[in-house]
Amino acid sequence: MTEKISAGAPPILEVRDIGKAYGSIIALQGVSASVSAGEVLCVLGDNGAGKSTFIKxxxxxHQHSEGTLLAFGEERRFSNPREALDLGIATVYQDLAVVPLMPVWRNFFLGSELTRGVGPFRRLDVQAMRTITRDELAKMGIDLRDVDQPVGTLSGGERQSVAIARAVHFGAKVVILDEPTSALGVKQAGVVLTYIARARDRGLGVVFITHNPHHAYPVGDRFLLLNRGTSLGDFAKSEITIEEMTGLMAGGAELEALAHELERPTGASGAPAP
Amino acid sequence: MTPTATVSQGADERIRKAGPLITMLRRPEVGAAVAALAIFLFFSLSTQTFLTPAGVSTWLYSSSLFGVMAVAVALLMIGGEFDLSAGAMTGTTGLIVGVITTEWGVNIWLAMVIALVVALAIGAGNGYIVMRTGLPSFIVTLATFFILQGLNLAVTKQITGTVAIQGLSAVPGFDAVKIFFGSSFPFLGMDLKISVVWWVIIVALATWVLLRTKAGNWIFAVGGAVASAREMGVPVLKTKVGLFMVTAGAGWLVGMLQLFDVSTVQATTGIGQEFIYIICAVVGGCLLTGGYGSAFGAALGALIYGMTLQGIVFAQWDNNWLKAFLGGMLLLAVLVNLYVRRQAGVRS
Structure with a gap:
C-alpha cells in the first residue's frame, strides 16, 4: 500500500481508506488510491470485487460511508453526479450515453447544444457543432469522414472514444471509464487503449476500470487491485509485473484457468461480442 | 454482425462508407416521396377529375386535415410515444366549442380557448401518466381514447339531446373565426381551403423545431435512447409531456378546421382516425420504436392517404379498397424502415 503524494500539485482525485456499506453489506472498505493529471490509474478486480461501488x-x-475523498486536495462528499461533473470528474459508463440513430455531432453536444440567435429565432449552431466535433475527435486521433453519420454506424472502439472526447471537451479533468474494453474484441480494445493514452498525454487523469490485466498493464501508471471489497494494494508500474498482478487478482487456485482464458482471445477475430 | 467485416482495411479504424442508395434511403421521407409521386401519376392518368383544379383542391383539403395531425403524431413517435386519443381529440375540441356556444351562449373565441386549454390539459395528463408510471403510452392513450369517445357521445347527448351540433353558424362571431379556420381562397385557379395553409405552416414549423432547435435534438434523443438522454441532462419529462401536449394541440387545430368548415360536428367525429395518423407517420418514415423520422415524411404520408382516399372516389371504385391499400402501404413502409434501420442505424 503506497501513498504517493506528488511534490507539486495535489492529485486530482484521491481516496483514503474509503469504504461503502449498503445496510449490513460491506461493498468496499479500506481502499486508498490517487490519480494525478497525466496519469492513468487502473482499477482491477474480478466480478464482485467492488469496482462498481468504487467508481460510483x-x-x-453514491456517497462513501467511511474514509475521505479528496478532489484537487480538498475533501469532498458528493451528493449527486452533477457535483462531481462540475469539478471536472466525468464518468463514461458502459452504455456510453449515446443515441445510436443520431448523428455523431448531435450526440456530441446532446444536452449542451450550442445555439445562436435570440427569442424564437434561437437555433442550433450546426456549423460550429460540426466543426468542434470534428476537431475534438481529431485530437483523439479519430478521423471521421462524416460527423453526420449515426453513432450506431461507428465501431465499438470509436463510439467509446466519442464518449471520451465529449467528456474531455466539456471540461473533464479526470475521466472515469467503466470497463471500456470489456465488450470489445482485441483489436477494438487496442483502439480504446490508444485513446486512453492520448487523453493521458493531453494532461487528463484517467481512471480505467477493467478486469483484464492485459488491457490495464500497457497503459496504466498505477494499479489498484480490488478483491472482495478490499484493496490488495495500490502499486506503481515499477512495483509489479503483469504476472504478479494476474496472480493477485485471480488468487492462486484459479490462476491456471484464468491464464488459459486470457491466452485465447489473441487468436480470435476482432469482432466485439454482440 | 461483425463491424470489421465490411470496414475498409485501412491503417486506421475507418468506418464503412455506405453506398449512395443507402445514404439516400437514410432520409426518412424518400420512400414516401416515391410512393406519393407514383400515386399522383396513377390517379392523374386513370381518372378525369383528379388533376382538375376542383379535384386537386379536394385531395389537398383531405390531406391537410390528416396532415396536421400526422405531423404532430410523427413528432410524438420520434419521441418514442403513441397517442391513440388523437382522433377522438378532434371531436372533443369541436364538440366543446359547439356545445358551449350554441347551448350556453359562450363567446366563440373564449370557447375556442377553453377547448384548447382542455385539450392541452388532457395531453399533459397523458404525458404525466405515461412518464410517472412507466406504462406504455399505447395503453394509457387507449384508455384516454375510450374515455373521450364515451364522453363525446354521452355528454353531447345529455346537453343537446342529439349527437350533432346544430345552429353554430348563427353564433355571433362565427364568420370572423371562419376566416381563419374554415375559409377558402383562390390559388392557381383552385379554390384552396385555408387548412392547406395551416398544414404547410405546421410542417415547416415542425421541421424547423426538429432539425434546428434544442427541443428537436431532445425529441430524437428521448425517442432513440431515453436512458442516454437522461444521462446527458436532457429534460426527458418536459420533452415527452410537451410532445403529448403538442399532439393534443394539433387535435384542437384539426377539430377547429373541421368545425368551421362544415359548421357542425358529430359526436363520433375523429373516431377511427388515430391509426390513420400513425400510418401516415410510419409511411412517411417514422420508426415505431422512436428516434427516427421527419415531419415532412409524415406530411407525405398524409398526402398519400388524401390522394388515395379521393382518387378512389374519383375512379368510382368501391371505397373498401382504400383500407386494403392502406394496409399494404403500411406493411411496405415498415419493411423499408426495417431495412433502413439495419443498414444505417442500430447495431447493438
Whole structure:
C-alpha cells in the first residue's frame, strides 16, 4: 500500500481508506488510491470485487460511508453526479450515453447544444457543432469522414472514444471509464487503449476500470487491485509485473484457468461480442 | 454482425462508407416521396377529375386535415410515444366549442380557448401518466381514447339531446373565426381551403423545431435512447409531456378546421382516425420504436392517404379498397424502415 503524494500539485482525485456499506453489506472498505493529471490509474478486480461501488463513489452516484475523498486536495462528499461533473470528474459508463440513430455531432453536444440567435429565432449552431466535433475527435486521433453519420454506424472502439472526447471537451479533468474494453474484441480494445493514452498525454487523469490485466498493464501508471471489497494494494508500474498482478487478482487456485482464458482471445477475430 | 467485416482495411479504424442508395434511403421521407409521386401519376392518368383544379383542391383539403395531425403524431413517435386519443381529440375540441356556444351562449373565441386549454390539459395528463408510471403510452392513450369517445357521445347527448351540433353558424362571431379556420381562397385557379395553409405552416414549423432547435435534438434523443438522454441532462419529462401536449394541440387545430368548415360536428367525429395518423407517420418514415423520422415524411404520408382516399372516389371504385391499400402501404413502409434501420442505424 503506497501513498504517493506528488511534490507539486495535489492529485486530482484521491481516496483514503474509503469504504461503502449498503445496510449490513460491506461493498468496499479500506481502499486508498490517487490519480494525478497525466496519469492513468487502473482499477482491477474480478466480478464482485467492488469496482462498481468504487467508481460510483468517485462519480458522485453514491456517497462513501467511511474514509475521505479528496478532489484537487480538498475533501469532498458528493451528493449527486452533477457535483462531481462540475469539478471536472466525468464518468463514461458502459452504455456510453449515446443515441445510436443520431448523428455523431448531435450526440456530441446532446444536452449542451450550442445555439445562436435570440427569442424564437434561437437555433442550433450546426456549423460550429460540426466543426468542434470534428476537431475534438481529431485530437483523439479519430478521423471521421462524416460527423453526420449515426453513432450506431461507428465501431465499438470509436463510439467509446466519442464518449471520451465529449467528456474531455466539456471540461473533464479526470475521466472515469467503466470497463471500456470489456465488450470489445482485441483489436477494438487496442483502439480504446490508444485513446486512453492520448487523453493521458493531453494532461487528463484517467481512471480505467477493467478486469483484464492485459488491457490495464500497457497503459496504466498505477494499479489498484480490488478483491472482495478490499484493496490488495495500490502499486506503481515499477512495483509489479503483469504476472504478479494476474496472480493477485485471480488468487492462486484459479490462476491456471484464468491464464488459459486470457491466452485465447489473441487468436480470435476482432469482432466485439454482440 | 461483425463491424470489421465490411470496414475498409485501412491503417486506421475507418468506418464503412455506405453506398449512395443507402445514404439516400437514410432520409426518412424518400420512400414516401416515391410512393406519393407514383400515386399522383396513377390517379392523374386513370381518372378525369383528379388533376382538375376542383379535384386537386379536394385531395389537398383531405390531406391537410390528416396532415396536421400526422405531423404532430410523427413528432410524438420520434419521441418514442403513441397517442391513440388523437382522433377522438378532434371531436372533443369541436364538440366543446359547439356545445358551449350554441347551448350556453359562450363567446366563440373564449370557447375556442377553453377547448384548447382542455385539450392541452388532457395531453399533459397523458404525458404525466405515461412518464410517472412507466406504462406504455399505447395503453394509457387507449384508455384516454375510450374515455373521450364515451364522453363525446354521452355528454353531447345529455346537453343537446342529439349527437350533432346544430345552429353554430348563427353564433355571433362565427364568420370572423371562419376566416381563419374554415375559409377558402383562390390559388392557381383552385379554390384552396385555408387548412392547406395551416398544414404547410405546421410542417415547416415542425421541421424547423426538429432539425434546428434544442427541443428537436431532445425529441430524437428521448425517442432513440431515453436512458442516454437522461444521462446527458436532457429534460426527458418536459420533452415527452410537451410532445403529448403538442399532439393534443394539433387535435384542437384539426377539430377547429373541421368545425368551421362544415359548421357542425358529430359526436363520433375523429373516431377511427388515430391509426390513420400513425400510418401516415410510419409511411412517411417514422420508426415505431422512436428516434427516427421527419415531419415532412409524415406530411407525405398524409398526402398519400388524401390522394388515395379521393382518387378512389374519383375512379368510382368501391371505397373498401382504400383500407386494403392502406394496409399494404403500411406493411411496405415498415419493411423499408426495417431495412433502413439495419443498414444505417442500430447495431447493438
Amino acid at each position: 463513489i468517485l462519480a458522485g452516484a
